[in-house]
Amino acid sequence: MELVYKIIEKYPKEEASLIQILQDINRTYNWLPKESLEIVSKEINVPLARIYGVASFYKAFSLKERGKNIIKVCTGTACHIKGAPQLIDEIKRKKNIKPGETSKDKKFTLETVNCVGACAMAPVLILNEKYHGFTKPSDIEKILEEGK
Amino acid sequence: MVEIIVDGKKIKAREGNYLLRELKKNGFKIPALCDHLAVEPWGGCRLCLVKITKEDWKGWSKIVASCLYPVEDGLIVLTKDKEVEEARKEVLNLMVARSPQTPKVLELAKEYGIEKTSYEEYKEPTDCILCGLCTRICDQLGMSAISLVGRGIGREVAPPFNLEPPDCIGCLSCAYICPTNFIKFEENEKKRKIWGKEFEKLLCKNCGCGIVTKAEAEYFSKKQGIDPTVFELCDKCKREIYSKKFEELQK
């Protein structure tokens, strides 16, 4: 957890820094472990319950451990009418996970995102921060092979 | 003090004060489940809606939450307007769908003609109406031991990670302020249990009854600089002992 202290050092130690700190922790560990939130609470002097309230409110944070590869399917309107639901179905068929779930071998977590702003390339799928546009269900297998 | 007109009646009210509080002071009955004098208003339950207008608004009006709206000179308030009553009924209708077995909610709904919800009842009903009073009083008292967790329909009042809240001192303010008795606690002479956390009480040095929890005593001492010996005797014994001392001094 020493990385957590390093992250906190980058920002002023006040409540206004909370969301940025949590984002960096989430990016580093792939989720927000309980211990990390306890450390943040002590260091920036914000009650743990309030931090937990913030962490559970925003979609950017995961309070559950996630898989090695994060699959994000955009479910914005343009992506929806161009086939995002079929992408989600295909991932369910291939990896047996629904949005919010992690595969049993802990390799993949599927999440939905409410619009990443690449609507002209709908439907959009993001694997580990790499964007794929005009995705078809038949592309899923190949894309997932790029995972770690 | 300024003058406002409520349902045709002229009323004097303090400018800038929350409208609901002024209305209640003057005997107007307006439902408001998330409002309480001990905390700042929140505007979450939406039952306290009223219609307001002013003479220079030329017939334009708006519907606002009276718990938050600041009193202004010349305000004209309608508490029984048709649009307002319809909206209030629907809100109660929605509440009954969520809490079909909660006496406080059912009582209030009945006053507006709702016995059963016309919507789909929750498969797992709950007494909690998410009024936020418990978290607000806990924040105000300084502990912030519980909070509103999650977002939207999955929201709930909970301690962090659904475990024993580390900052809770067992003061029971949340349970007392809860309008629907959703927050349960257990209490006996020596112990108190709430949110899954057990608290030992400080016992009166004289009669042995429980006064406050040890955590409460520590918290008040630290935060407000109260001498911890204040909690050595219960109020009854304090009164008895001091009045005896007073008697002796008089002799």
Next chain:
Amino acid sequence: MKKLKSLKELSDLRKKLEKDYNNKKEIFVCCGTGCRANNSLKIAEELEKILKENKKEIPVIRYLKKTGCHGFCERGPLVIFMPEEIFYCKVKEKDIQEIYEKTVLKNEVVSRLLYKEPREKKEIEKYKEIPFYKNQYRIAMRNIGKVDPFSIEDSIAKGAYLGLEAALKMKPEEIIEEIKKSGLRGRGGAGFLTWRKWEAARKEKSDVKYIICNGDEGDPGAFKDRSIMEGDPHSVIEGMIIASYAIGAKEGYIYVRDEYPLAVETLKKAIEDCRSLGILGKNILGTSHSFDIKISRGGGAFVCGESSALIRSVMGKVGEPRAKYIHATEKGLYDKPTVLNNVETLSDVGAIILKGGNWFASFGTEKSKGTKCFSLVGKVKNTGLIELPMGTTLRQIIYDIGGGIVKDKKFKAVQTGGPSGGCVPEALLDLPVDYEKLTEAGSMMGSGGMIVMDERTCMVDVARYFLKFLLEESCGKCTPCREGLRQLMAIYEKIVKGEGKEEDLDKIKKLSSAMKIASLCDLGRSAPNPVLSTLKYFEEEYIAHIKDKFCPAGVCSDLVIYEILQTCNGCGACRRICPVSAIVGKQKEIHKIIEEKCISCGSCYDVCPINVIIYKKKELKNG
């Protein structure tokens, strides 16, 4: 970079940079998030490599510039040669060698990479002659695609901070007067007159005031703010500095939603560069005005686009809106006077101060002045980002610029304003786009997202989609929104499963009316809009779902089954595209759909080249 200590020093620097950066032969490669999703970064890198390795062979040096979004996302990756304006689209890695050999070395055009106008099938060489671009007029997006967003030098050379130079010579009241003349209205959705907000904040007596740029852009389908922040961050900063000077603020925040990481990068670099040059910080350009900007990242919540929720998020709290009986201009961030403006609004400010409010007001309609950015997406041929004068009709946008519906199918509706907006049907295609007209039609301007829908879009499903979206995004504070959305959703789930009842329509209307009155913030108040607008214009579809238990668009999978007719020629296109392998058949023989496996997604129907697949009502088991 040396700190500039006066307006004259900025002007001198600009003259020098214009010599260095302008009038060069360049190659633009669009590297906005959209084109990056299509591998454009790799294209840029490969091109750069080939130019570097063969430097000696190239007759005239070409500088490769990675720019922000050019807007023509449908045709990306885009490679544009300037000043010739040769416009290449859908460029792949394998095309790079030919581009180098023909265009870089010999100034010849690779015709197969040019844009082909779909109606006349003509190739168009020049950027500005392509209908998509020809009909646009760009103010907020004036420099996107022309500048390297990571270079302040390039931005200044292309005109950045000319507006600021002019503003710092004016008085704050004069600036607000100019904004008033321009008629600029908030470009984030509400359309509130910008000058009024600024004036209210200016009048407040407080030594601490804030300017916040709302870069939350939560509307799905809208990405204009992303493109402006990624492609021309200096236009946003310029607008903020001018605003801060007008109202008397020393601190500002740019709130960027978490889903826009590239925007955070460009803005960070831009702010650092501004500080180095003395355009941000103490005594800007030697004047007595000081102002600095911090970036605040969102956590992934649509509700944080609402100004009071955004302010709470900046403070590190849960994004719960509050009742706005006391305006943010009076008590906003940390209870201080705060002005919150949208990215596009701020981007317009610099141009308005430079060219004058009257110039801006010469575009647009009576009550909606200036230009507006739109993201045109969905079932339209040319999807992308455009900017047009207000008053352009929907027909012009969708057909002249958008090129019409994909595969020339029938237009059904265009959804505007995001989840707070509504659907506009074919009958209203000649509607001039402006704030009032869209609201009258039951929709709203919103962020500028325009999602085009064709006959294969089910309007009941569209309403249900928006309800699902809002249900996930509602903060949960107030009863009518949280519970109302849940109950509306429950009714819709029944309708699309064939369990709808006649009284459902009245229930929906009654609940919608209550939500509009009783909800705490605009998320809840406008949540019924998609529901009510689809009900208004497409009631027959609802009735078909409820009475006939059929989905006329063939989308609701519980109500339709797909069938291949006997006239099938066995091409196999459907068999190959079926995601569940539910179609069997040999090449050149009639294909068949296996009913038990079919999920009624309609992919086969959409791909069949001779239209021999149909859908019909599914016989429900409970009759």
